[in-house]
Amino acid sequence: MQGRVFSCLLLFGFHTVLSEIFDVFGPDDPITVSVGEDVVLECQVVPAISLNTLEVRWFTSDSASPVHLYTGGQDRPDVQDKDYQGRTELFKDEFPRGNASLKLKKIKVSDEGSYLCYIDSKTHHDQAVIDLNVEEFGDWPWVHVEENSKGGLCVVCQSDGWYPEPLIHWVNGKGEDVTAQSETEFIMDSTGLITVQSRINVTSDSVNKFSCFMENQFLSKIQEAHLQISDEFFPRVSAWLVSFWVFVVLVIMAIAVDVMIHRKEDKKIKALGREHWIQIDGYHKNGIELMCESNGWFPQPQISWTDGNGQNLTAPSEINYQRDSNGLVNVQSSVTVTKDATNSFKYLIQNKLLKEEQEAAIQIAGRFMIKYSFIFKINTLFTNSIKTIYTAVRT
Structure with a gap:
């Protein structure tokens, strides 16, 4: 009897680990946006597991502080890069469908670069890279x-x-x-x-x-x-x-x-x-x-x-x-x-x-x-x- 219980617990734990294995995907092509506009940096977890209890971290290679951090069931603006404060937003109503996309508002020239969408479940993690190009069409000469x-x-x-x-x-x-x-x-x-x-x-x-x-x-x-x-x-x-x-x-x-x-x-x-x-x-x-x-x-x-x-x-x-x-x-x-x-x-x-x-x-x-x-x-x-x-x- 004890052997059966141990086997069930082992199978349950193995199933739990397998259920948390996932991949993170972003767009293949760079995203282009004009100065002053808003843009959505798309990021999707496959299979579409819920992100409510996971860590969702957006960051760039140029900054030690995150562009946006969600962990422990809440946003963490206190550790966010100051240049992005008040300009980022996650779509939490899409979390149950594995959507980790980030909305970046009022684009600046300095926002241009590569962004990493990092998802961590403590037992497994993966990330995707999204390239952002900023452009502006000048005034008449x-x-x-x-x-x-x-x-x-x-x-x-x-x-x-x-x-x-x-x-x-x-x-x-x-x-x-x-x-x-x-x-x-x-x-x-x-x-x-x-x-x-x-x-x-x-x-x-x-x-x-x-x-x-x-x-x-x-x-x-x-x-x-x-x-x-x-x-x-x-x-x-x-x-x-x-x-x-x-x-x-x-x-x-x-x-x-x-x-x-x-x-x-x-x-x-x-x-x-x-x-x-x-x-x-x-x-x-x-x-x-x-x-x-x-x-x-x-x-x-x-x-x-x-x-x-x-x-x-x-x-x-x-x-x-x-x-x-x-x-x-x-x-x-x-x-x-x-x-x-x-x-x-x-x-x-x-x-x-x-x-x-x-x-x-x-x-x-x-x-x-x-x-x-x-x-x-x-x-x-x-x-x-x-x-x-x-x-x-x-x-």
Whole structure:
């Protein structure tokens, strides 16, 4: 009789040990998530035994403290890594089905890496590795023109909020890849996101149109901006005169829209215009003239100009509308800004029926506004002197 009892106890213990043998599985492919989003790191125990009395530990190889720890039937935030406190959660209602997945909230750049899901029943343990990739698609590039160290012009393409470092491409007006001629700098901010600044030198014999492309390889998405410099800003004069007459031109932040939109609403045809350009058209007696042109609108769009302080400059601007052979509207608008105006200007064009708009911005370096003022005074003094001499001769 005692032998039978011993055998039953042995079989029961052996069955208990076998019932606690399990495997832990996670996804084979890395998980990709954007900064600020929430993500679930999946972890499953097979066979699906209950996790209520087991230890569930999430951790990374970079930290001595756990990302999240469940043991003794409760969470242990007191031993949790401080960087993850308040941002993790287990699905306890899924514990009876062997689901040990972890929800990680408000993703940071620093969260990128490999995570280990470790399950321990005291008699058996296993773990799975889950890889997490963090990405962020940056802002539209801001293009402007500066003087370089050699006294020439330099086109600068800048964009904030990227992760990881984007690929940079430059293409000139002939469609040639000129990336090798550029210099690119990556600056990481306190949150881990990256600001990109890429420069390319421009000479008087260069093609005067440039396109800047920034690509996030994980997302296979591209931001782009285009710039065109008027030939007037490459005068054929001696070097000392160039310092007076060359104005820095920033021409567009243009997001090229190559797709015509045709919809019917209340039997009306609507179209959102194609790419538009701001161009510094030259200098005049009253200031510097800015001109913006855009094609392919219907119905006739509304135009507005504002300066960096938000002051409306539309009233003194000139706007011309023309229809092409397809009945679409081409619009050209110009405005003259003085040396007393702010050096930042914005052009907004709106399709009211589509409730969509496009904008372009331009910034003129302050030193070139000062140069314009100085040159204008010299021209005025020279003109007055000529008039005085002419009057004296006639007398």
